Amino acid sequence: MRGRGKGGRSAALVRLFDVAGATLIGVVTAPLWMLVAAGVRLTEGSPVLHSAVRVGRDGAPFVLLKFRTMRPGPTPGSTHGPRITSATDRRITRLGAWLRRTKVDELPQLWNVVRGDMSLVGPRPEDPLFVGEYSDDQIRLLSVRPGLTSPATIAYRHEAQLLTGYADPERAYVEEVLPNKLSIDLAWLDHRTVRGDVGVLFATARALTFRQPR
Numbered sequence: 001m002r003g004r005g006k007g008g009r010s011a012a013l014v015r016l017f018d019v020a021g022a023t024l025i026g027v028v029t030a031p032l033w034m035l036v037a038a039g040v041r042l043t044e045g046s047p048v049l050h051s052a053v054r055v056g057r058d059g060a061p062f063v064l065l066k067f068r069t070m071r072p073g074p075t076p077g078s079t080h081g082p083r084i085t086s087a088t089d090r091r092i093t094r095l096g097a098w099l100r101r102t103k104v105d106e107l108p109q110l111w112n113v114v115r116g117d118m119s120l121v122g123p124r125p126e127d128p129l130f131v132g133e134y135s136d137d138q139i140r141l142l143s144v145r146p147g148l149t150s151p152a153t154i155a156y157r158h159e160a161q162l163l164t165g166y167a168d169p170e171r172a173y174v175e176e177v178l179p180n181k182l183s184i185d186l187a188w189l190d191h192r193t194v195r196g197d198v199g200v201l202f203a204t205a206r207a208l209t210f211r212q213p214r
Helices: 002-028 032-043 094-102 109-115 136-144 149-156 159-163 171-188 194-209
Strands: 049-055 061-067 120-122 146-147
Touching: 002 109, 002 120, 002 194, 032 061, 032 094, 061 109, 109 146, 120 194, 136 159, 136 171, 146 149, 146 194, 149 171, 149 194, 159 171
Parallel strands: 120 146
Antiparallel strands: 049 061
16 A cells, blocks of 8 residues: 555656646746747748657557648658658758757647647657557557657657658658667666656757757
């Protein structure tokens, strides 16, 4: 009973941290949201946001939000389009390339955090098709909310550029990149602490601020 109570307090603390942190970041970045929304609307028209179905905690699907970075047409995850986008995908707009490179396109997911779909720190939410191939060990990552960032997210922050070197980016993602990412995040899950999550957030901020050319 003590362990369960401690776990409940930890979960409540993480949730409080998520809501407070997402709200603070949202308020601070509000002017950027407005500039990006106006830029997308003026250069590419509507819609400003792109939505995609992803798998959340306990396998529950949810709608993930991003600023739209691609021209209309089949998008990653659609029936007719590829599910993985490399950095050289011709559908990516000029503004979209910058949004992706700086990760500013992910800002609307702060709303997903406030709603409870996501956490600030956790495994990146994955496409249902790929989750269907998880092993019994990998499926443990669905015991927590997916996040805006994680140790694997930092390690593979140049993922789109990395995948440009493959003739079949989707196959490379499924066979090489995704298993490595899941392994990194499983190690995080097995030793997760609130203090550690704060460290992941600071490491993410450093990685975005001091980006290394690829």
